[in-house]
Amino acid sequence: MPDAPRPGRRTLLVGVLVLALVAGAVVVGTLAWQRAHRTSLEQxxxxxxxxSVRVAFTDWSGVRRTLGADLGDTPSRDAVEAFAAKAYDADLSAASSVDEAAGALQQLYGFGPATARWEAYAQSRDGAVMVLAPPDGTDYDVLADNLRSAGYDAPAKRRTDGGVWVGGIDLVSRLDPTLTPELQYVALLPGQGLVVTSDTEEYLASSVAVASGDADGLTAKAGVDDLAGRLGTVDNALVWPGDFACEDLAMSQADDDDQAQADDLVRQAGGVTPLAGFAMGMTADRTLHVVSHFESSDQARANLRPRARLAVGEAVGRSGRFSDDFDLTRSTAVGSDVLLDLAPKRDDAFVLSALYDGPVLFATC
Structure with missing residues (x-):
């Protein structure tokens, strides 16, 4: 039997092209499915x-919708800064790492809070990274040109494929005083529809692998999907996966007298179990969803009443009582989670920013 004819060059090229088109369609299809089935926070x-031990998230599309702000594709710096001020006053930018630089970002880089879909600032013990989702249809070649014009050194690879654009602290501080050090190094990921930045080149490179799908993201960690799912659709959020909330929010930040008072209040409430995760997110109607994650459903049920009592009790290490500022409108245990909804008593209350720094007694361990 004669050997099958070897495909000619044209046949091979056509085959490669078909595979490339199929791969591209898979990527586009995957992104479309994620958008349709996952909240922006989950994405x-x-x-x-x-x-990551703490993630600060802002759904900028949601913030603009809540504020009735339609800035267009190329807003002026004045318009962007007016929007950022309005978002701050409404406590909708409390979780953002770049809200103060919104005008400079849009003017110099072509992306930022005024046009982005969402932003996440993730901190770990090894470094910090910002991941930002520009609007659909963004021309990443234009973003690359903006970086070049700003003075960044282009990556050795093709300029929009995830290579690191190198700026450095001197460049960033010279460009605009509102820019933060996390913009020293930038990577563009058009295939994923993302921009990734960090204050160190090494941490950015490792984070790009995650954003590209080549390494595990935070949702691979137990309990994180539950935290995000329980929060639902929120304009902004703080997420503490694992037990880092016990360091970041717990009463260990208070002085000795306050810690002793807190211990007494916890005993009176019935005692608590250490957290295995914690999250707070604010909805468009300014309700604050609070999710406490535990190792088991038994622990969640045991913590429900004590956590609810602490959420309306004395704000030890702060001032007054939590109930001075919030009404507890829901408390329930679902699976391994305790869910509390806190509604602010004043329209001008700072809802999320009032609680994202410790000590917060109802988040104690």
């Missing part, structure tokens, strides 16, 4: 490193 947590 963001999937593309930040699994080692």
């Amino acid at each position: 963001a947590l999937a593309v930040v490193p699994a080692s």
Whole structure:
């Protein structure tokens, strides 16, 4: 039997092209499915490193919708800064790492809070990274040209494929005083529809692997999907996967007298179990969803009443009582989670920013 004819060059090229088109269609289809089935918060947590211990998230599309702000594709710096001020006053930018630089970002880089879909700032013990989702249809060649014009050194690879654009602290501080050090190094990921930045080149490179799907994101960590799913659709959020909330929010930040008072209040409430995860997110109607994650459903049920009591009790280490500022409108245990909804008593209350720094007694361990 004669050997089958070897495909000619044209046949091979056509085959490669077909495979490339199929691969591209798979990527586009995957992104479309994620957009249709996952909240922006869930999308963001999937593309930040699994080692992250705290993630600050802002759904900028939601913020603009809540504020009735339509800035167009190329807003002026004045318009962007007016929007950022309005978002701050409404406590909708409390979780953002770049809200103060919104005008400079849009003017110099071509992306930022005024046009982005969402932003996530993830901190780990090894570094920090910002992942930002520009609007659909963004021309990443234009973003690359903006970086070049700003003075960044282009990556050795093709300029929009995830290579690191090198700026450095001197460049960033010279460009605009509002820019933060996390913009020293930038990577563009058009295939994923993302921009990734960090203050160190090494951490950015490792984070790009996550955002590209080549390494595990935070949703690979147990309990993170539950935290995000329980929060639902929120304009902004803080997520503490694992037990880092016990360090970041717990009463260990208070002085000795306050810690002793807190211990007494916890005993009176019935005692608590250490957290295995914690999250707070604010909805468009300014309700604050609070999710406490535990190792088991038994622990969640045991913690429900004590955590609810602490959420309306004395704000030890702060001032007054939590109930001075919030009404507890829901408390329930679902699976391994305790869910609390806190509604602010004043329209001008700072809802999320009032609680994202410790000590917060109802988040104690």
